[in-house]
Amino acid sequence: MKTKRRNHGFSMVEIIIVIAIMAILAAALAPQLIKYVRKSRRSTDIQSGDEIQSSFARAYITLAKEDTYDPSSDSGDVYIRHDHTVPNPPQTLADYAFLELGLIPASKTNSNYYWHIEYDSATGKVNKISLTDTAGAGGSISHEVFPDSGDFAEGI
Numbered sequence: 661m662k663t664k665r666r667n668h669g670f671s672m673v674e675i676i677i678v679i680a681i682m683a684i685l686a687a688a689l690a691p692q693l694i695k696y697v698r699k700s701r702r703s704t705d706i707q708s709g710d711e712i713q714s715s716f717a718r719a720y721i722t723l724a725k726e727d728t729y730d731p732s733s734d735s736g737d738v739y740i741r742h743d744h745t746v747p748n749p750p751q752t753l754a755d756y757a758f759l760e761l762g763l764i765p766a767s768k769t770n771s772n773y774y775w776h777i778e779y780d781s782a783t784g785k786v787n788k789i790s791l792t793d794t795a796g797a798g799g800s801i802s803h804e805v806f807p808d809s810g811d812f813a814e815g816i
Contacts, residue, residue, distance in 0.1 A: 695815075698769075698815060699813075699815065700768075701768035701769050702768075702769055702812055702813055702815065703813065704768040705767050705768055705769050705791060705803075705805055705812070706805050706806075706809045706812065706813060708765040708767070708768075708805075709775075709789040709805035709806040709809065710806060711761065711765065712757070712761065712765075712775065712777065712786070712789055712806070713786040713789060713806050715757040715758070715760050715761040716753065716754075716757040716777070716779055716784055716785075716786050717784060717785075717786075718757075718760055719753060719756040719757040719759075719760045719784070720753060720757075720783070720784025721784070722756070722760070723753070723756055723784075724784075729753065729756070731753075731781040731782045732781075733751065733752065734752045734753050734754070734781035735752075735781070736778065736779050736780055736781040737776075737777070737778050737779075738752070738754040738776075738777050738779075739774045739775070739776050739792065739795040739796060740754065740758065740764060740774060740775050740777070741764070741766075741772075741773070741774045741775070741795070742763075742764045742765060742766035742767070742771070743764075744758070744764055746758055746759045752781075753779065753781055753784060754777060754779075767791050769791065769803070770791075770793075772793070773791040773792060773793060773801075773803075774791070774792050774793075774794065774795050774799075775789065775790075775791065776788075776789070776790040776791070776792045776799075776802070777789050786806065788804060788806065788807070789804070789805050789806035790802045790803060790804045790805060791803045791805060791812075
């Protein structure tokens with residue numbers, strides 16, 4: 661006579677084995693996920709740098725049409741963070757550019773970074789945009805995001 665065996669679910673050993681396999685997979689995939697998140701944040705900062713450059717070009721064209729901008733009043737070098745407020749009325753090309761942009765983007769890499777923009781105040785052409793850890797010269801960290809963002813994009 662055959663006896664009926666009732667299946668009451670998984671045994672404790674089977675559950676422990678499944679949990680161990682999941683832990684090994686999570687440990688193997690977590691570093692890759694973190695790498696992709698960092699790369700995505702750097703990519704967003706590079707796109708923000710491109711938007712800032714475009715905003716400077718548009719602001720310069722707008723000011724040239726209106727004939728309201730005095731290039732001699734501008735240094736062509738500005739450090740700015742996302743919590744900066746534009747003076748009313750705007751005084752420099754940078755102020756006009758950020759007013760036109762609508763919102764100064766916060767760095768996704770580090771929200772405490774400053775945007776360092778070097779531009780020619782006579783032509784409105786942006787020469788270099790970097791993310792730095794301090795406002796002004798002497799910052800220990802500087803990441804170029806425009807025009808050459810290669811090292812920053814690769815994570816150096």
